[in-house]
Amino acid sequence: MCTYTTEHLKVSGSGKGANGWFRLSDASVYFDHPVHAPYEHSLNIDFLAPDIGPSARVAVELDPDSARELANAIFAALDKAPGQLRLIEVK
Amino acid sequence: MSDQMIAETVEITGSGGDAIEAYFARPTGEGPYGSVVVIHHMPGYDEPTKEIVRKFAYHGYQAICPNLYSREAPGAAPDDAAATARAQGGVPDERLVGDVKGAAEFLKSQPASNGKVGVIGYCSGGRQSFLSAVSLDLDAAVVCYGAFIVGTPPEGFPLKVKPVVDLAPNLSCPVLGLFGEEDQYPTKEEVAQLDQELTKHSKEHEFHIYPGAGHAFFAVDRPSYRPEAAMDGWAKIWEFYGKYLAS
Numbered sequence: 028m029c030t031y032t033t034e035h036l037k038v039s040g041s042g043k044g045a046n047g048w049f050r051l052s053d054a055s056v057y058f059d060h061p062v063h064a065p066y067e068h069s070l071n072i073d074f075l076a077p078d079i080g081p082s083a084r085v086a087v088e089l090d091p092d093s094a095r096e097l098a099n100a101i102f103a104a105l106d107k108a109p110g111q112l113r114l115i116e117v118k
Numbered sequence: 119m120s121d122q123m124i125a126e127t128v129e130i131t132g133s134g135g136d137a138i139e140a141y142f143a144r145p146t147g148e149g150p151y152g153s154v155v156v157i158h159h160m161p162g163y164d165e166p167t168k169e170i171v172r173k174f175a176y177h178g179y180q181a182i183c184p185n186l187y188s189r190e191a192p193g194a195a196p197d198d199a200a201a202t203a204r205a206q207g208g209v210p211d212e213r214l215v216g217d218v219k220g221a222a223e224f225l226k227s228q229p230a231s232n233g234k235v236g237v238i239g240y241c242s243g244g245r246q247s248f249l250s251a252v253s254l255d256l257d258a259a260v261v262c263y264g265a266f267i268v269g270t271p272p273e274g275f276p277l278k279v280k281p282v283v284d285l286a287p288n289l290s291c292p293v294l295g296l297f298g299e300e301d302q303y304p305t306k307e308e309v310a311q312l313d314q315e316l317t318k319h320s321k322e323h324e325f326h327i328y329p330g331a332g333h334a335f336f337a338v339d340r341p342s343y344r345p346e347a348a349m350d351g352w353a354k355i356w357e358f359y360g361k362y363l364a365s
Contacts, residue, residue, distance in 0.1 A: 055204070065341060075201075080191075081191035081199055082191075086198075
């Protein structure tokens with residue numbers, strides 16, 4: 028199935044790709060065929076910097092359970108961080 | 119069959135006169151050979167697709183696969199290019215047709231060409247194969263599990279495609295359709311509807327729906343691979359192209 032179902036969001040931060048670290052500006056989240064993961068479908072996340080180019084990409088392909096656990100872990104980690112730190116905005 | 123071939127990346131003129139990258143393989147003999155434009159699946163102009171191009175050369179065809187993502191991601195790795203193209207909603211239909219036209223003209227211009235050109239596409243390329251066959255003057259078209267020839271993407275899909283079954287009266291060549299019974303894109307019902315539509319317009323076609331197979335059963339590097347369906351499918355392709363392209 029080629030779903031093209033894609034969630035797009037703007038993000039701020041950095042990622043490490045094939046050519047080293049770069050500043051991230053965008054992310055895509057979608058459920059479709061993986062390139063490498065041994066599943067017919069996977070939850071895929073691309074961290075991107077389109078201004079740099081298509082190769083500025085950090086990609087992960089997760090089975091659906093792993094993806095949900097990751098999402099919960101992200102929320103858990105953020106919730107456990109001291110409130111003051113959570114408000115810090117890095118430019 | 120020929121175990122001698124040349125396979126290489128070339129530049130062809132695609133839609134709008136754009137220079138685009140393409141992978142070209144052909145037997146080294148004098149020919150004449152039939153030709154095939156291979157339309158890659160949504161994951162892009164990747165290694166398995168290039169293997170398919172060489173497979174056609176092995177079986178005595180000139181074959182070329184244009185990199186449909188040449189413009190969005192020149193020089194990028196196929197997976198990065200596919201991610202970029204996906205984020206933009208896929209390849210516009212008009213541009214696809216122009217790129218296939220350029221690829222077909224390139225093949226016909228080769229000294230060993232017999233003047234006949236077919237098309238084959240997998241996954242999203244299956245729909246694009248049909249689209250090419252209703253838009254261009256071709257000699258044979260193979261559709262491998264192409265979705266949205268019939269039916270519209272569900273609400274909320276950012277996929278910028280519309281059904282093309284209404285264009286069936288314009289079909290320029292015979293169609294071989296290879297589908298998996300367990301596929302949801304397209305469903306058996308959608309395949310049946312396309313079958314009926316082609317019959318209604320007296321368009322020569324041959325459809326096979328493989329039990330136990332779903333989407334992408336030809337893809338040897340994916341869990342969806344179904345050897346029996348794929349091997350029978352290839353046999354059907356050689357028979358079909360042998361009849362309409364090679365002779």
